[in-house]
Amino acid sequence: MTPDATGKRWHDMGGDLAHPLAGPIPDGDHDFALWEKRVDALVILAGLKGVFTVDGLRRVLEDMGEDAFETMTYYERWVASLNQNMLEQGVYSVADLGARMAEVQARGTTYADATDAGA
Amino acid sequence: MPHDHHDHAGLSPSGHPYREDQDNSLSYWQAMEIAVRELMIEKGIVTAEEVAAQIDAMDARDPSQGAAVVARAWTDPAFRERLLADGSAASAEMGFDVGPMKLIAVENTADVHNVVVCTLCSCYPRNLLGLPPDWYKSRAYRSRTVREPRKVLAEFGLTLPENVTVRVHDSTADMRYIVIPARPDGTDGLDEAALAELVTRDSMIGVGVAKTG
Structure with missing residues (x-):
């Protein structure tokens, strides 16, 4: 990316008509999968419990950069941000996360299998 | 474009078409x-x-909550005043808790049309409208709406006369907007519940207008 003298970061999109993806408004509109709703619920609940703020959510999302915005889905970015915030808060460690993800992945090859086995 | 799914045919409780099953392989x-x-x-x-x-x-949560608020504002002048003065408190009156966020209601008139965007992220009055549609979170909508709102509205099938002022409201993490669409002509005989049926999600974002019946 060319340095931008305005000092705007990538997420500050308002008025950026020159961006190649600032084309027609996309016609996407669908309900969310269960795992995505769970990410949303965890973000909201963590906020209500006082271990997380919307500012913390946004900080990590914005620091992920433009590439993540274009290549990851909305709730993929949200779960990555939620996780980073939980790590920073000391809720669990990187080792805890790595061990648990390996365990989850060993339970089955579908979301339902991997979830139900742990429920 | 079929942006507005108010008829709920084949739709989920939150008013969206069901998403294709993602349970193929664990990502x-x-x-x-x-x-x-x-x-x-x-x-x-x-x-x-x-x-x-x-x-x-x-x-x-789905747009019917926002529609109920709008229909109340159309039929109860005192409520309309309270809604315009403090959107959060007026919504709470109707049992809709919008949380700690400041909710600002902006009213469409014969001369002014309002439209809502969040250029920085995806802030949306989710407690009154449910989760935001995908296009609301898209780069195209976020970048273009503040610069060329009439072109964007035209893509939603809404072409406004040049003498109508378009006001674009940029939401923040702490402050959300909802549009009170103009009450359609010829609806004097309708009660509040019937009026609420005319209020679409898109009309409360400002990319559409209320249905005429």
Whole structure:
């Protein structure tokens, strides 16, 4: 990316008509999968419990950069941000996360299998 | 474009078409969600019941809540005044808690049309309208709406006369907007419930207008 003298970061999109993806408004509109709703619920609940703020959510999302915005889905970015915030808060460690993800992945090859086995 | 799904045919409780089943193979991010959720439960941050209840509450929210607020404003001048003065308090009056966010209601008139965007992220009055549609979160909508709103509105099938002022409102994490669309002509005989049926999600974002019947 060319340095931008305005000092705007990538997420500050308002008025950026020159961006190649600032084309027609996309016609996407669908309900969310269960795992995505769970990410949303965890973000909201963590906020209500006082271990997380919307500012913390946004900080990590914005620091992920433009590439993540274009290549990851909305709730993929949200779960990555939620996780980073939980790590920073000391809720669990990187080792805890790595061990648990390996365990989850060993339970089955579908979301339902991997979830139900742990429920 | 079929942006507005107010008729609920083949739609989920939150008013969206059902998403194609994603349960083909466990993705990295899905595995992370399961792991994060289990760890948050084990560490006592949340309970499984709270997560389930939060999802139920999310599924129960849809644009009909916002439509009820708009219909009340159309029929009750004192409520309209209160809504324009303090959107959060007026919504709470009707039992719709918008949380700590400041909700600002902006009213369309014969001379002014309002439209809402969040250029920085995806802030949306989700407690009154449910989760935001995908296009609301798109780069195209976020970047263009503040610069060429009439062109954007035209893509939603809404072409406004040149003498109508278009006001674009940029939401923030702490402040949300909802548009009170203009009440359609010829609806004098309708009661509040019938009027609410005319209020579409898109009309409350400002990319559409209320149905005429």
